[in-house]
Amino acid sequence: METKRYHRETLAAAAAALRAGQLVAFPTETVYGLGADATNEAAAKSVYATKGRPSDNPLIVTVANREMVARFATITPQAAKLMDQFWPGPLTIILNIHPGSLSKTVTGGLSTAAFRMPENALTRELIAQAGVPIVGPSANLSGKPSPTTAEHVLHDFDGKIAGVLDDGPTQVGVESTVIDMTVTPAAILRPGAIGPQELAPIIGFVDSEMHHVGASETPKAPGMKYKHYAPAAQVVVVDKPEQFAQTLKWAAASGQAYGVLATDAILQTVPRAIPQYSLGVDVKSATHALFAGLRWFDLHPTVTLVLAQAFPAAGLGAAYMNRLLKSAGNEHFNPADAK
Structure with a gap:
């Protein structure tokens, strides 16, 4: 397979590849993600296979707008406050989903899913043109360091995916903060650029103590259970x-x-x-x-x-x-x- 390098002028071709069930890596302000149609179970399964990702490690659903979230999940008033303040941006929000709205491949078999609207305008346009939300785990082989440039993506996936949307280096450098809004108090499951000091003034106390996941448990968010980000050394x-x-x-x-x-x-x-x-x-x-x-x-x-x-x-x-x-x-x- 030839892995194409897409840019703004070829955005329509990248969107068409996603609609066809192919994998297209995309930029965000944090790291590059590996995109596939979140409503296409076969496409979502191919993300796990391509990354070598454990099947109980749920996928983040990346959206272009809040309306996409509402199709699949209940947006609580507290979650809406966070979206008002931090979206688009490096905050992923876990919500209860409508029964049967997303496949177990995406959710890891849970009744919740994680949603994110990235700050990168080119990626939001890609999703809008595709007309579907996309799953968006980091675009690296499972366990390896996350990619912050298109070259990093190609190092791991050249010849294995349809393409990568190149918008230069990312800005933040580590993945988004993940906050679970299905529990009380809300809990940070993965720290990022947005911390409890920014979240608490909006929604009150936030549990920021890192939660450990047992060997037999399915994590609610990526990065909670397995060794990650490791070079060969x-x-x-x-x-x-x-x-x-x-x-x-x-x-x-x-x-x-x-x-x-x-x-x-x-x-x-x-x-x-x-x-x-x-x-x-x-x-x-x-x-x-x-x-x-x-x-x-x-x-x-x-x-x-x-x-x-x-x-x-x-x-x-x-x-x-x-x-x-x-x-x-x-x-x-x-x-x-x-x-």
Whole structure:
């Protein structure tokens, strides 16, 4: 299969491919998604097969407008307030769906579904022209770092999907916040750029403690159950900047080929011969660069160990650390190991 690179002038062709049941990757302000007609069960199933995604990991339904949501789900007054304030934007809202309105392939067999209206105007136009909502998991092989450019998508799926709508690099760099509006109080199931500090003034108290999903449970949102975002190398989280000198000695003594994923201030202390990727200067730039950095190390297959900088898990740092810890399988540098 030839994977086409669509642009604004070929948007109609991309919409036609979606209507025909094919897969088209699309840009959002967070990461690129892998799109398929959410009302076409065969198309939705092909998303799981193409990504290698577990079948109990539900898909987000991506829409062009609020009317599309109302066709499938009950929009509560509280949910409507969030849509008024944050849509289009990086907020995914879980709602109770009308019985039988979406297939179990999309919902993971649940009576709820997650809905999102992305900020990217080109993608909203794509969905509008297709005339159907599209499922929109991140456009990467399951478990790998999410894509923030069309090139990342093609790295994983060239020859495997119909095309990718190229609108340049994404802006936020990590996936949307997921909030469950079917429980009281509302609960954040996946942190993102919009946190409880922005949500609480609109709808009151929001439960932001991360919920764990058991092996036999079906998660309500993506990213709650399985290891995600991991490059081929083992990622090790370095919790404090002052630990890097000790961590570098430990990594060198291990005999492994290692690399460093950190801010510029840290990288100034790293020998130039060591593969390194800059996270910029602060948590905002680090969040934007995280997935691109993890993917960069996959282009250096000799690297088997990546030392990655942590940030305080507050505000945007909560989203950053959620993704980083998943990429590392919760592996932290232990100073005791270096003695």
